Amino acid sequence: MIANTKQQAVLLAIDENKHLEGALLPILHRIQHDLGHIPSEHVIDIAEALNLSRAEVHGVITFYHSFKTEPRGKHVIEVCRAESCQAKGGRAIEAAVKAKLEIDFDQTTDDGEITLEPVYCLGNCACSPAVKIDSQLYGRVTEESVSDLIDSLKAEQH
Amino acid sequence: MTIKVFVPQDSSAISVGADQVAAKIRAKLQTINGIELIRNGSRGLFWLEPMVEVETAEGRVAYGPVTASDVDSLLEQGLLDGAQTHTLSLGLTEEIEFLKKQQRLTFKRAGIIDPTNLDDYKAHGGYKGLERAITMSAQECVDEVKASGLRGRGGAAFPTGIKWQTVLDTPGEKKYIVCNADEGDSGTYADRLQMEADPFGLIEGMTIAAIAVGADKGYIYLREEYPHAHQRLNEAIEKAFDANLLGDDVLGSGHNFDLEVRLGAKSYICGEETALLESLEGKRGEVRAKPPLPAIEGLFGKPTVVNNVLSLSTISIIFEQGAEAYASFGMGRSLGTMPFQLAGNLKRCGLVELAFGVTLNQLLNDFGGGSASDKPLRAVQCGGPLGTYLPESQWDIEMDYEALAGISGVLGHGGVVAFDTTVDMSEQARFSMEFCAEESCGKCTPCRIGATRGVETIDKVRANTDREANLILLTSLCNTMESGSLCAMGGMTPYPVKSALEHFNEDFFLPTVEETSTAEGSLPTAEGSQTIEISIDSIKKAGTSS
Numbered sequence: 001m002i003a004n005t006k007q008q009a010v011l012l013a014i015d016e017n018k019h020l021e022g023a024l025l026p027i028l029h030r031i032q033h034d035l036g037h038i039p040s041e042h043v044i045d046i047a048e049a050l051n052l053s054r055a056e057v058h059g060v061i062t063f064y065h066s067f068k069t070e071p072r073g074k075h076v077i078e079v080c081r082a083e084s085c086q087a088k089g090g091r092a093i094e095a096a097v098k099a100k101l102e103i104d105f106d107q108t109t110d111d112g113e114i115t116l117e118p119v120y121c122l123g124n125c126a127c128s129p130a131v132k133i134d135s136q137l138y139g140r141v142t143e144e145s146v147s148d149l150i151d152s153l154k155a156e157q158h
Numbered sequence: 159m160t161i162k163v164f165v166p167q168d169s170s171a172i173s174v175g176a177d178q179v180a181a182k183i184r185a186k187l188q189t190i191n192g193i194e195l196i197r198n199g200s201r202g203l204f205w206l207e208p209m210v211e212v213e214t215a216e217g218r219v220a221y222g223p224v225t226a227s228d229v230d231s232l233l234e235q236g237l238l239d240g241a242q243t244h245t246l247s248l249g250l251t252e253e254i255e256f257l258k259k260q261q262r263l264t265f266k267r268a269g270i271i272d273p274t275n276l277d278d279y280k281a282h283g284g285y286k287g288l289e290r291a292i293t294m295s296a297q298e299c300v301d302e303v304k305a306s307g308l309r310g311r312g313g314a315a316f317p318t319g320i321k322w323q324t325v326l327d328t329p330g331e332k333k334y335i336v337c338n339a340d341e342g343d344s345g346t347y348a349d350r351l352q353m354e355a356d357p358f359g360l361i362e363g364m365t366i367a368a369i370a371v372g373a374d375k376g377y378i379y380l381r382e383e384y385p386h387a388h389q390r391l392n393e394a395i396e397k398a399f400d401a402n403l404l405g406d407d408v409l410g411s412g413h414n415f416d417l418e419v420r421l422g423a424k425s426y427i428c429g430e431e432t433a434l435l436e437s438l439e440g441k442r443g444e445v446r447a448k449p450p451l452p453a454i455e456g457l458f459g460k461p462t463v464v465n466n467v468l469s470l471s472t473i474s475i476i477f478e479q480g481a482e483a484y485a486s487f488g489m490g491r492s493l494g495t496m497p498f499q500l501a502g503n504l505k506r507c508g509l510v511e512l513a514f515g516v517t518l519n520q521l522l523n524d525f526g527g528g529s530a531s532d533k534p535l536r537a538v539q540c541g542g543p544l545g546t547y548l549p550e551s552q553w554d555i556e557m558d559y560e561a562l563a564g565i566s567g568v569l570g571h572g573g574v575v576a577f578d579t580t581v582d583m584s585e586q587a588r589f590s591m592e593f594c595a596e597e598s599c600g601k602c603t604p605c606r607i608g609a610t611r612g613v614e615t616i617d618k619v620r621a622n623t624d625r626e627a628n629l630i631l632l633t634s635l636c637n638t639m640e641s642g643s644l645c646a647m648g649g650m651t652p653y654p655v656k657s658a659l660e661h662f663n664e665d666f667f668l669p670t671v672e673e674t675s676t677a678e679g680s681l682p683t684a685e686g687s688q689t690i691e692i693s694i695d696s697i698k699k700a701g702t703s704s
Contacts, residue, residue, distance in 0.1 A: 021458065022420070024440030029382075029421055050440075063442040063599075064423035066382055082344030083539055086589070087502030087577045088530075120426060120543075120593065121342060122383055123350040125501035125575070126204030126508055127170045135385065139173035 009034045010042040014049045024050060024060055028067050037068040073108040073115035075153050077101075078132040081118045084125035093129050094118075096143040100150055114153065160194050161238050163187070164211040164218070166269065168200035168354050169386045170347070176208035178226040183210070186233060193238065199355020201269030202509030203256055211251055214240035220248040256525055261487060262511050263479075263495050264472045265348075268355035274393040276401060279358040285403065287477030291366045292411035299370035300326055303473065305481035307493030312338055312429075312466030313541065313570040314646075315492075315559045318473075321463060324453035325371040328461040333373035335364050335415075336438065336457055336464045339380040339387070340422050340429040343542025345501040345573030349467035351509055353380075353387035356471070357394035361417065363470035365408060366477055367463050368415040376417040377457070379434050382424055391419050426543075426597035430645050431464040433599055444599045445645045466571070468497060487513035492558035500526045502575035503535070514558040521574055522553060533578040537586075537662065541570025543593055544650035546657035547583065568653060583662035587655045588616040594651040605648025608639040612655065619666055629666065633659070 013030035017023050027046060031038050038061050047057045061067045079094050101109055101116055108115040124130040127139030131146055138149065165171075165180040180197060187193045203209060209222035210232070219240040221232060228246060235244045248254055262268075271278040279285070291299055304319030325333060337360065341349040353360060364376045380388055395417055398404040406414045420438060422428050428437045432446035435457050456462020472494065476484045485493045492514035498521055500507045505527030510516075522528065522535065529535045537547045540557075545568040548555070555561055562569045577586075591612030600606045612635055618628045636652035643649040659666060
C-alpha cells in the first residue's frame, strides 16, 4: 500500500507496527520518516490504536528531539555542539553556519530550504569537528568546507 | 589468486571520503580480473582514515589517509602488489606503532573481517564462545562471567556476572536481554565502531547472555544517530537467523532467542538504563527510581539484563578464550582490557584497547601524539560529558576505575577528550550545565531546575555580577544536584563544573568583554578585596604550568 495522504501514511505506520511490544516509538519513527513530522491532527489516531490518551502520545512526541510537530526545511543541517568538536573549533563552525544561513538553531531559512539543528555527538569524535547534512555525515570540516557544502545545497535547488 | 583490497565502510571513514575512494577503486578495477574490494570496518586508526589496505603474502599493508584523487597514483605505484613507495604508504598494518602497542581482545576482529560475512567471523574465532556456552549449565555460564572480572563497560562498572546472577535467580517465564547501544557520551565511539566492524560479536554475546539467564527475547536499543550500525546489525541478525544462530532451538541447544534492533530518538538520558527501558516500552524516557533493579523488574516488569555493547561483545571473547585468559589482563579490581577512545585536539585520534593501568599521559602522548594544534594541551575530559576535567598535574593517573574515582574522576565509557590552551573552562562549565538542562528527563527537581539555575549562575560569574556570592551559590547548587538527583545525569553534571572551578579557577575570573579590550589591567581575585596585576595571556598559561 502506498500512502497518498497524511492520513494514509499515519494509518500505514500504525498498521505495520502496532503488533510490536512498545509500538509507539517505531510508529512515530515511521511517520517522522515518511512525513517529516508528526501531524498533530493525527495524534488521536495513534492514541486510539494503542489504547493511550492523546496526552500520553503528545508527551512522548515532545520528549524526544527526533520527533517534530512541524515540517522542517527540505534539507537539515546538524552541527555537533559536544565537547570533542568544541575542542577542534566547533563553536566557530556553529557561528559561521548561523551567520551564513542567517538563522539560529531550530529555525528554517525563509525559503523553506534549510533547517539548522544542534546535535550532541554524532559519534565522529575522532574526526572532529563534525556536521551532518541530511543523511550524510562529514568529518574534519572547516568553516570553508561547510560553507561550500551549503552552497552546493543551494545550487541544487536552482 | 584473488587480491583483496579493503576500504572501510565505517561512519567516520565515510565522513572523510571513504565511499568516494571505494567508488574510484571499483571503477578502476572493473577491467582487472581477480581483484576483490571488501568494505571492512575501521581498525580504529581514525587519523589515517580513509585507510586502504591490500592483502600481501607478508600480511596486509596500509595506505592513508587516502582521497579519491590519490587512487590513480596509488595504483600506478603498485598498490595491488603492496608496493611501499607512495607517500601515503604506511607499511604493514599490524606494524603501525599505534596498533602494535595495543592489546586487542574485544576489538580483535575490528577492521580485519568483512563485518557481515559470517564465514569470515567464524574464521576469526566467532561463535566458538556460543558453542561452548551451550554445553554449560546456566550457573556455569554465569560463573564464567564472574570469574572473568568483567565490569559494565557502559560506564557504571557494575560487575556483569553479579547482574546476570540476579536475573538467573529471579523466577520468571519471560526474561529479556537488552543491549544499551545509546552511546551518547561525547568523545566516545567504541560502540559504534564495534557494531559497524563486528556486529556478530555483539549478537553472539547477547545469545550467550540469553542462554545464561534463561531469556528468549533481546533488544538492541540503538541511538538513531548511528544509521550505518543499524544497517549492519540488521544484516547480521538476518544472517544469524538463517544460520540457526538466532531463533528457535539455537544450534540445536533447545534454547530460543529472538533479537531485534530498536531505534532511540535523540535523547541522551535514554542511555541511563531505566530511562532506556521506559523508552523501549514506548514511553517518555524518564528515569525510574531504583529499587526495583532492572534485573528483577526490568523491561515490561520482567527480569532483564541491561548491558552495554562492549560488555556483551566482550562476553563472546570471554567464552571463546576462557575467563582466566581475560582476567589475566588489568589491575586490581579492573580486570581485562578497556577500549579507550581518543578524541578532541590530539594528533592521532583513535581507539586504543589496552589492559587497565595505562597512564593518561601515555594515552595522550604515546598514542595520541600530543596536541594537534600549535598550542599545548591544557585540559582533558575523561568519561564523557559528565566526567571531570583533569589538569596536567593529574595526567600521570593510571586509568582504572578505582584510581580515577580516587581523584574524583570518571573512567566511564572510556572517552578521552583533549583541549588545548584556547579552551575557556568557564565556558566548558557553562556548557555542562546547559547540556544537562537540554537533556534532563525532568523527573527530579535538582536536575531539572538545578541545571537551568546552574547556567544562569555561571553566566553571572562570567559577567562579573556579584561574582563571589554567585561562586558560593554555584558550589552549593552543585552539591545539591550531586546528592539529590535521581540518576547520574543530575548527580554527575557537577563533576565537570566543580573540576573546572577547582583546577582552572583562573578562567572564572576573566574580565567581561568590555574589560577585554584593555587586556592589561587589574582583576579582582576571589576575595574581591585584593587585585592582581596580570595579563590575559598569562592567566590562560597559568593553567598549563602547574
